[in-house]
Amino acid sequence: MKKRHQLILLPLLFSLTTAAQQYTKLVEPRIGTAHSRWFFFTPGAAPFGMAKPGPSTNGSEGNAQGWEAVGYDYRHTSIEGFANFHEFQIGGVVFAPSTGELKTTPGKLDDVAGGYRSDFDRRDEQAYAGYYSVLLKKYGIRAELTATPRVAFHRYTFPESRQANILFDIGNKQGESGEVKGARVEIMSDGRIEGYVVTRPVYVSKYQPGAEVAMFFSAVADKRPLAVGSFNGRDLHKGTRSAKGKGAGVYLTFSTKAGEKITIKAGLSYTSIENARKNLQAEAHGLTFDQALKQSQASWNEALGRIAVKGGKQADQVKFYTALYHALLGRGLASDVNGAYPRNDGSTGQIPLAANGKPLHNHYNTDAIWGGFWNLTQLWTLAYPEYYSDFIKSQLLVYKDSGWLADGIANSRYVSGVGTNFVGLVMASAYCNGIRDFDTDLAWQAAYKNEVDGKNRPRGAGKLDVARFVKKGYVGHIDKSDDFAESWQFSASHTLEYAYSAYAMAEWARLLGKATEEKQFNRLAAGWKELFDDKLKLVRPKYDNGKFIDNFNPSEVWRGFQEGNAWQYTFYVPQDPQGLITRIGRNAFNKRLDSIFAASQQNAFGGGKTLDAFSGLQAPYNHGNQPNLHISWLFNYSGRPSLTQKWVRAICDEFYGSDGIHGYGYGQDEDQGQLGAWYVLAAMGLFDVQGMTNAHGTMGISTPLFKEVQIKLNKKYHSGEAFKINCENFGEGQRYISQIIANGRKLEQPFVPVSDILRGGTLQLRLSAEPRDQF
Secondary structure (H helix, E strand, O other), rough: OOHHHHHHHHHHHHHHHHOOHHHHHHHHOOOOOOOOOOOOOOOOOOOOOOOOOOOOOOOOOOOOOOOOOOOOOOOEEEEEEEEEEEEEOOEEEEEEEEEOOOOOOOOOOOOOOHHHEHHHHHHHHEOOOEEEEEEOOOEEEEEEEEOOOOOEEEEEEEOOEEEEEEEEEEOOOOOOOOEEEEEEEEEEOOOOOEEEEEEEEEHHHHHOOOEEEEEEEEEEEEEOOOEEEEEOOOEEEEEOOEEOOOOOEEEEEEOOOOOEEEEEEEEEEOOOOHHHHHHHHHHHOOOOHHHHHHHHHHHHHHOOOOEEOOOOOHHHHHHHHHHHHHHOOOOOOOOOOEEEOOOHHHOOOEEEEEEOEEOOOOOOOOOOOOOOOHHHHHHHHHOOOOHHHHHHHHHHHHHHHHHHOOEEEEEEEEOOOOOOOOHHHHHHHHHHHOOOOOHHHHHHHHHHHHOOOOOOOOOOHOOOHHHHHHHHHOOOOOOOOOOHHEEEOHHHHHHHHHHHHHHHHHHHHHHHHHHHHHHHHHHHHHHHHHEEEEOOEEEOOOOOOOOEEEOOOOOOOOOOOOOOOHHHHHHHOOOOOOHHHHHOOOOHHHHHHHHHHHHHHHHHHOOOOOOOOOOOOOOOOOOOOHHHHOOOHHHHHHOHHHHHHHHHHHHHHHHHHHHHHOOEEEEEOOOOHHHHHHHHHHHEEOOOOOOOOOOOOOEOOOOOOOOOEEOOOOOOOOOOEEEEEEEEEEEOOOOOOOOOOOEEEOOOOOOOEHHHHHEEEEEEEEEEEEOOOOO
16 A cells, blocks of 8 residues: 555655645545546546546446446556546547557457557556646557646657557447447548537436437547548448447548657537537637646646645645545536537527627536535635536526426436435525525525425436425335335435425525525424434434334434435434534533544544445445535534544544545545545635535634645635634644634634635634643
């Protein structure tokens, strides 16, 4: 393990001495790439970009359930090609260079000679935010990747060869994108290579049966080929210029000198080839690879530099900026430069244009926002409010087009993921924190419907059991049904989730002066009490008749609880932590929670070293999944803030690693920036258990990993310039807080008002080697 750590970090730390403020060089995208998801490793991408070029080691291997770990795996030693689309349920359009005899299928991991894939060595690989480079040993080709938001750049440096090839493998399934329904690719008379692929991803088929996902591209090469051809799988057609159907692809063949570079620029789109051309023209006309890379570096440095840290360990700075990078990488653009976007029904919609002819906002793809309120949306509120605003406007497009909010979308198609829906809470949180430049009337209408309406609700909108929750104040448990699992199987976890989002709606209603709705949602927010078993001091599923379920096993997963168990979900009362502490008893609460972390530490706060996204589901605590991400911060409410400081630091040090195997736990699901964003918040020492849903909220305080932190604020949404955190007596042994001063005012509790942060100012922390619970 130590060798792997050094393999990634030593070249990186060397560069810090010459580029201290180049935040991109503090990003190591290969961290945690063993058993990672399709969208996880795309180092060529720009922040929140559509174009996400990256290498695949097993992208074509298949993905039966739709979410398995495929794409790039740190343990693999060969690369099959470079895909340009990488999102949840979306993947495809592969480019692959080669020399010599043409092979038109990628081949298998254990058979490099059997396809166009090539072996490679880690020492010949370089990756940081916005750039990727690797030497393909089989061919002696250096491949480099970068991108603008909607255009992928590939640069291949060839050896001397009379047959240097570039393949455009379009009609094969990639990553999470599912089976190919149709594809076409053509070499046009002017030399452009254009085409599309249409797929049926598993989760799209599950949540919106019959729907499809389409990807379009228009590419140009900076050198004319000597020969061209097409293929379908292994069937090669020399001299032809087009192919269609499964396995469709074309190739270009060149004669190259040693060290000759050929660059491919590919405009991408989810709406049409024409718009792919427009994206290419608008973003990359006349732009060289090096210019695009310089532009990408500037974008990444600006985005990453909004949070500047100083002091602490260099390894922690690398973990910090890599985590922040992942938070800014996923959930990428789905609309074109002209505002065209894919609608839920498969047609093309149009985002309104401003006076300058540019769209008023963008549209984005996104995995479900389940758990995102304990990481992403807090980070967006503090440092990226303009993206948060766009995200909400994007979700409202889906609502206007389909009549429902969609927790997860792939080209606006429903991909709920877990069958819940927290988009209403996300909108409420934004409004509560001053992000209000969206259609708030429409947003309230959409969110209200999302929280209470179960009539004719499509599966893709999630919350199929919400009507039962509204009627009784909890979801009655069902032990067996032939219906969709999310409509009956997760009664307790759904009750807790719906109660929490009801609280957010109540806070929003209070700000809007909607007294009736505020009262309605406050009643529903107390739903957790309906399932609290005072004898066991645990949340326990309950039947419709009011009786708790029999044969109750608090460690059992999937009976009443989604991806977790009663030990974990009992703490899922973020809207009323004091109420939960009182119900359990303060001393008993602290003893239980402390013992849970002590036991969980033996398994690195997750599933141990088992490389699996679901490892740890039966454990009392599992940091590798969403339902638990807030509970280390609950000691701030129970009078033991020193234990929050202890366990948050331990999770940062031990769950989060810095090599290819140990990154975000061991092979656990980073979920498009969620675990990364949590680390960023924790490393700064700020976190809100309530997910910033309180109209007058606070952020809990813990010990930062760095001596100084500065968050650059956005004057359009915030009244201040920056919020700074300074640590006095900072050092390795000084892990506890002994004094808190916010803007010159001494605080007696480990909380700082969100309004104080957004107004700018300074949080001064005095650190100590000894735990202290009184300030």
